[in-house]
Amino acid sequence: MKILICNAGSTSLKFKLWNMPALNILAEGRVERVGSTDAVFHYLNGGFAIRQSSLSIPDYTAGIRMFLDALSAPEGGAVASLSEIDAVGFKTVLAKGFYGVHELTEEVKEGMRAYFTVAPAHNGPYLEAIAVFEKLLPDVPRVGVFETAFHRTIPMARRVFPVPYEWYEKYGVMRMGYHGASHGFIAQKLAGRRRVISCHLGGSASICAILDGKSVDNSFGFSLQMGIPHASRTGDVDAYLVPFLMEQGLTIKEIYDGFGKNGGLKGISGTSGDIRDIDAAIRAGSERAKLALDILATHIIRYVGAYAMELGGVDAIAFTGGIGENYAPLRRTVLEAMGFMGMVIDDKANAHGTGERLISAPKSAIEAHVIPANEELMVVRSTYALINSK
Secondary structure (H helix, E strand, C coil): EEEEEEEEEECEEEEEEEECCCCCEEEEEEECCCCCEEEEEEEEEECCEEEEEEEEECCCCHHHHHHHHCCCCCCCCCCCHHCCCCCCEEEEEEEECCEEECCCHHHHHHHHHHCCCCCCHHHHHHHHHHHHHHHHHHCEEECCCCCHHHHHHCHHHHHCCCCCHHHHHHCCCCCCCCCCHHCCCCHHCCCCCCCCEEEEECCCEEEEEEEEEEEEEEEECCCCCCCCCCCCCCCCCCHHHHHHHHHHCHHHHHHHHHHHCCHHHHHHCCCCCHHHHHHHHHHHCCCHHHHHHHHHHHHHHHHHHHHHHHHHHCEEEEEEHHHHHHCCCHHHHHHCHHHCCCCCCCHHHHHHHCCEEEECCCCCCCCEEEEEEEEEHHHHHHHHHHHHCC
């Protein structure tokens, strides 16, 4: 069975074609800067590669069509015909009433639309990408692997917010939990450890408490706005900032933009939400950039400490995502704060290693791991299981 996985961002598209159940990657591609006249297209099939830049790719339709054309091209194609594709899987985020793995019927898509205001940066791009595949591959099943699926095991005491209970009953207001594919992958990789804290640190970031392979808490809330700071989203802030700032003359749009587009690392540092830019600014002496990093570390440490209490201790902590995998200074700050728990860092492995590795010393009471994210693997397994069950 050949399954195509599509990961849609606000201005990007990523693809992988898998042969299942062997888990062989037949081809992969990436489109960057969708919606511009300076887009970039990458395609790789074994030793055959395409890289084109300065392209005009105005929308998802053009980007998806470009990948599908390469996929079935006489030279370098991975399939003789697009009819060989058995299913398309998406790492979807949120749909009202649908929290696991579902075929993307009209009812499920309506559930995604119902929560558009909760996840506007995610549900909008995915609905657009799904619509394109409906048009280009109308007979191929489309499956959504929702990020909330892994977190359905969070206990009610941690799931329900201390708001009027009827808000939970009537509107479904509760802790959803996200980055399920990433944290689920960490749970599988560290299956032999009972108490695990998973730190997915990237442009979007979250911490997850995992007990016996199951999620029991996640720093995200009802939306992807809550938790530790993100690249441009604030994370945890006081809800009463909204009426206060409106009294100061800000519009609701200005406030939401401040929370979602101009907050987080970007808002504090004054540079961008990219850790590489922040690191360069720190080296150049920027106090605001250093403050942004300190605030991020403080929030991570706060959640790690809380989750250590909830789990009754920690056997392993894992760092994943772009920042978690690549930015050693932040890992060091977090792990040093765990020193009283018996954490001992392997400085060389933390500072100079690459790829999956152990970064705690042999005498450490807690294992510390760097594990590259592999959300697509989780999505293709879930998609295959659903399609194969029919």
